[in-house]
Amino acid sequence: MKLVLTAVTLIALAAVAGTIVVGTRTFDGVVTEGSYEKGLTWDRDTRASLGWRVVLMNPDLAVGKNDIALSIIDPQGKDRTDTLRLVTRTRPASDRYDHDYPVPETNRRPVSLPVEFPLHGHWILVCHLETARGPVVVETPVYVKEGGH
Secondary structure: OHHHHHHHHHHHHHHHHHHHHHHHHHOOOOOOOOHHHHHHHHHHHHHHHHOOEEEEOOOOEEOEEEEEEEEEEOOOOOEOHHHEEEEEEEEOOEEEEEEEEEOOOOOOOOEEEEEEEOOOEEEEEEEEEEEOOEEEEEEEEEEEEOOOO
């Protein structure tokens, strides 16, 4: 039993030592300022270059319940709202207030959903699509006012 414990301990120490060696040899000391924000910008620009857009018919949103009407436009300019399966309400800084809104199957365009915003400020509507080529996620930022409509 002592032999097994000794072997496991030596393997664990070797793994830790290997991690330290690799970490110190591969880190070149360069720290990029604003790396998170640059990553978000890159992601947004990449999505925009793919051409999918969310068209919000009523961008004037306020705290509380809102009937949101939206359409999805593909890179060729065609209305692809019929592929919309789920809309997620999220805040950029936290997932604490995330909420999913399933999209009912309907031929009506734009799609109308009752979305509730508990706080004012910046939010993101994440639209989950199911296309013939697989799932697509399209985001659109919205601002929610503090008062009523």
